[in-house]
Amino acid sequence: MANISLTVNGETRSGEAESRTLLVHFLRDTLRLTGTHVGCVVGRCGACTVMWNGAPVKSCMVFAVQTDGDEVVTVEGLARDKRLHPLQEAFWKKDAVECGYCTPGMLMSAYGLLSNGKTPTEAEIKKAISGNLCRCTGYGNIVAAIREAAGNFK
């Protein structure tokens, strides 16, 4: 067991983790940030995607101890002062959500794409979420939502 401390959604958070504890389980079970989901635990569905030091990562593929001292952003960190992030607004408006299970991972992959401030092409949008599976929506509205949010990204 090690005590680790990291910045999550702008706040310093710490907790105990075994060396084998996955980041996704540390976030969900220890920090109780349950917006990040688990769909396969082997890096194939993207439901667990978070930002780690400025880049999107599948948090089931990272050990919690690797993130000691680092910066992590989860879906809970997207809205600011109760105002939805443009990506969240766009997902809502474009009906990019059905059951909502893949949604946090989709949002974080899209957030990673849009963070560099450039307007992505259709192909770049698809590439950014190609590791995120959604069984409900058929992806079309998700792509449309990311395209829309790209115009309003701050």
Added chain:
Amino acid sequence: MDFPINPPIGERVRRKETQRFVTGTGRFVDDLLPPGTLHASFTRSPCAHARINSVDASAALTMPGVRAVFTGKDIADRIKPMRVGGSPLLRPLKLYPLAVDKIRYFGEPVAVVVADNRYLAEDAVEAIAIDYEPLPAVIDPEAALEPGATPVHDVLGGNKVYKFHFATDGIDEIFAKADVVVKERIRSHRITACPIEPRAYLAHYSPDEDSLTMWSATANPHSLRGRIADVINFPEGKIRVIAPDVGGSFGVKIQTYQEELLLPFISRELGRPIKWCETRVEHMRNGRHGRDQIHYIEMALKKDGTILGLRDRIIADMGSTYTVDHSIMASALYMTGVYQIQNYAVDATGVSTNKTTHGSLRGIGKADAAYVIERLVDIAARKLNIDPIDIRMKNFIPAESFPYRNVTGALYDSGQYHLCLKRTAEIAGYEKLKQEQAELRKKGICRGIGVALVMEPTSSSRIHATGGYASCRMRIDPSGAATVFSSMGEQGQGHETTIAQIVASQTGIPFEKITVIHGDTLPTPYGFGTGSSRSSVVLMPSAWVAAKKMREKLVGIGARLIGVPPERLEIGDGKVFAKEKRDQAIAIAEIIRTAYGAIHLLPENMEPGLETMGTFVNPNIDYAPDDKGRMNTFSSYPYAGVIAVVDVDVETGFINIVRYCTVHDCGNMINPQIVDTQQQGSIMQGIGAALYEELRYDEEGRLLSSTFMDYRLPCVEEVPELALEHIVTPNPFTPLGAKGAGETGMLGPPPALCNAVEDALAPLGVKIRETPLTPDRILDLIEKAKSSHG
């Protein structure tokens, strides 16, 4: 109709539930962690068929954090067996949540460890020693029927577990006299639903209150409650089942599973909350599988393409611990599809094998039927050299024949098949496509055009299985907000929005002030699970009935207060007002205050308060066959025309969907946005089924596709250009005229894409009778065609 369908019914209202999902504040079972929760992990069989000689858990029990281990023997005399099937045609079995003396499929749960956290529980699973004595695995359903085949269930002696027969008179003469008979063996391969949230359960028995709360990612909370009561022998009244947010089901979560019955038992034993969240590998091996039917089918036709009769023999692989027969029945009863075929015979056999249990999957049985008939019609067209659209147009049930009684007694509510396919051909530019195809062929590009018109019966009613009705109870609070309690859970369908639309449109309560509660057996009325696309066919009408009663009450009170007869009143703008004289009005808020607080002003005999209950029963259902074996078990019949355009790369075997055009008729739409999104997802699931997904077993019965690496769901890169349109033919037997929209999308791609690929490769003589259409299979077929022609 005495009750108007006002906006926001029919509007593309934003979904209420989406807000919590985009902020990460949805609540799924795995998000819950009551203090003191212990975690379960299962030991699962590494083989498909074996006797269990012994299970030794002594080492596991000494491992850190382990609280208990249970084996099949430990529980067999302490809990009752699970119920199997609701159909008298299914052979009954006794099954326990953990295998007792015999293993019947790869991955079957054999023992369960309960520990302080999931890591420790998984560690201890590794330490359980089990001695298996392997038996021959029964994998091929046809071989399973041979005399001398090893029985999967010793008590049954053989593997034939279900039998259904239906035949009209004189079918053999029709085939004897026909100009042409087309005869094929077509197989629909084994797939599974794969929601992104696997199954997850949390059972919490409270010793202080002697009550049990079960949180389950189920699509069927009320039925689950009864089954838990049965199996663990605990009063149903002390059990509360809650399905919180559920991350998709597509059928797979509507059935009751071993783990779901075992966790409540363990929680009661230990007096602690017990949680188990399935891994993806476990889900692939234990979640219900679907399809997997072999059809020996023959069609008799005239030279001009008129279909005279159809004859089918179905062998359905039901896996080991089969529980329902819906798939075989739906296939057998709807094989004639959208065509006027009144001569039909079918022999359907359900077979037990050493595979995972067969069960519900989006389009259960109906998808197999639509696939096989739409393939066969195409094969016949090619043989007779008739255009695939022409042969369909020639045989479709005409619009003026509805409601149409099909040969097996099914009553199709409504349809405009000719119009639908005509419109599909228009949006696809069919004639131009054919010209382009001819030109591309000259350049060596294998382009194919695939046509299909798939019909999907919805809202089934089977005795003791799917009910056939749904209910909503509603209340307007003194504050003026309304709450609706729905009998059905939801797994992404958007009921919180569509029910609120219905209630808002009828009662004048603003959409924003309406909350919908679902998936909790304590406050909601009893009802059956979300499946068979029945929400819009029975649940939404039940909300409409509850709202109608509420409206009558509001208007009745308003009438009394302003002295105008109810027939002359209307609801709108937060008021009840006289139609001809709008200033004769009273605020709904005032009516609500009166209903609760000034009851001396209520009309005579009206109960105080504002609570109503609405129930809607599936129309036109038969619960027993007539003397010829005919019956109608579904109440609505949506359908979709499809034209798919593909290019096949003969070097790599890769299929590129150039365009997928579809025209869908699901009747009236309560929220067209929700229908569109759901349909896109449904189509992608169908594309996955046609091109990528397959559950494959090796000869020993080990599942080879247990992860997302080898069971490949379509990702965003595989979305083709889609053209979606609707035509609207309302169901005349339901108040909202909706037909159900969840499954038709998935039915289209398998036949349309197979037809398209066969068309693309027709110059090479390639025939497609097995799926999915993976590059390997395509290359193989091209190779075979070459050598047989060469």
